[in-house]
Amino acid sequence: MKKAFKLEDLDCANCAAKMERSIAKIDGVQSVNVSFIAQKMTIEADDGRFEEIMDQVVKACKKVEPDCKILR
């Protein structure tokens, strides 16, 4: 399943790249793209565990860039 999320307060482009890198490492995530310019994140992950994976994504995002909120 592929889903797009709006991001709030994503302030630095380098952080977007860092977020992308750390989210890509999460088990079950097939592809991820964090667009600093569009303030958007597109995630492709296993269907069945999507919500569970998203929880981990939010955690990873918090770790890299605590100011940035993922609007779910």
Next chain:
Amino acid sequence: MFKNLSRKDRKNLIRIIVALVLFAAIMITDKIIVLGDVFEGPAAWALPFCLYLVVYLIIGYDVLWRAIRNIAHGQVFDENFLMCVATLGAFALAIYRGVTGQEIEGFDEACAVLLFYQVGEWFQSYATGRSRKSISALMDIRPDYANVVRGDGTTQKVDPEEVKIGDTILINPGEKVPLDGVITKGISTLDTKALTGESLPRDVETGGEVISGCVNLTSQLEVKVSKEFYDSTVSKILELVENASSQKSKAENFITKFAKYYTPIVCIVALLLAVIPGIVTGDWSTWIYRALSFLVVSCPCALVISIPLSFFAGIGAASRYGILVKGSNYLEKFNKANTFVFDKTGTLTRGNFAVAKIVPEERADEILHLAAIAERDSSHPIARSIVARYGKETEGGYTLTDVAGQGIIAQKGGDSMYCGNEKLMKANGIEFTTPEGVGTVVYVAKNGQYEGSILIADEIKPETKQVIGELNNMGCKTIMLTGDNQKIAASVAKDIGVTGYKASLLPQNKVEEVEKLLAAKGKNDVLCFVGDGINDAPVLMRSDVGIAMGGVGSDAAIEASDIVLMKDDLKGIPLAKRIAKKTMAIVMQNIVFSIAVKVAILILSAFGITNMWVAVFGDVGVAVLAILNAMRVNSKYRHN
């Protein structure tokens, strides 16, 4: 100016101004009365320290806080942290000077670094926000609501997503068409500019199709919805543009990689720079100071922002002209495109067969009449063009026999009409003469007697010659693929000026032909295929860059291609090429300029030629210049 700012930008701007004023006041006072000399003794440094610390905290409390938080999360090479190390280090050095009785200086510098860092951050936020807004102006095509007509005749404003197929909606003048559909009542004109870049409004009437994203101009329309919002043109386009940035170009991947290694390397070098010469010379404060300058330049943000921004601006600029580019990588590739393969019908030509000539001319009506009788039930485009030209009802009652690959024989009573190609004539022993001109010839005979011929030609689009000429001038190869026979193909090719052509191709041969061209091309050659999106999806996908024309309403074309020309106009191709060229030029400038300046600052500060002031100006200044440069992509382009 204040009104246009986001709340956060406004808050930060006020903070920066307050800190700047305070900083200037303290610095001027310091220059006049020398704050370090106000008190005597070994703690004289405390007064300037405290004053500057206030400014430092006002401007930097958030950076400090984020640095602490990120360290707790194990983020070592975080720019906030590095900025804190650099500035707090400078403070510490100044205190050290004060304690050891040297001249008191350096507090102002530590403050200034953080101050200008914040000014730069603010500007980056402002500039990216601005360009994001200007680019996403295209997103204005998203409709906010639909007026649905309910069973009892009342209308209700609802979210376009809630409208179902078959529902009837009302579109008032000035409103956006929310969903694709067919007009059931009303005549109006539509503004398609946002979708196609075409400035001429389009007339529509009952029975006609409307495409979501257009603006209804003159009068109310009643429309029966034919697609759900998710499948409507406007959704497809928005999705495409929004996702364009996920298809990353080589340049962007390079920058991401570069950024990943740049910061740690600079930090390690800074550490070495502080320790090794420190041990060797014993002059710790000088080398620590130089190392701290390193940290100031360690953030790769100028590059990380400006490169994707340039691409985004390029894609945005193209979309303003009705050219949808599906990703940065296609823009990058398209810049290098040097072989253009065109499908002839529907791309270089209008694709509408039309009767060009009837021989002999004085009996035109009669010949046309005979042909129309034979062709009246056929769905072949050539047959349709003859029937359309005749324009009148033909008498029925004929037995029509379709001879595959030859034509049609119509019989009634003792009469038989032959209408078809030369094979049909030969097969029935009819002598005929071939008319002059390029196109498909339909011969007409009655009862074994040759009557005349109809020449059907596909009109060449008015802009074709100019576009082919322009591409040839850019040094590109232009190749035409066509199902026409050698003779016709040669004549058309000569007429429009393509550098090569392949004739007598069946639709499936086109893929083979493109495969052959792909196999034969060099490593740095990029092959573009241009088609109208009908029946050529495999070729569009197979080529390096697939360009579909007249994409509005054609899902298959939008899906299979990499670049979609929303308007059925070939001039979009050289225009897209110009946009791609400018984008890539700016991307290269930004990469080279940013890296060069950073490296120069690093070298200069390693030798102590520059100080921290220059370093922070260099770092922030480069980012700002690179962003401004990126915004140049989104300018006006020649379009004629």
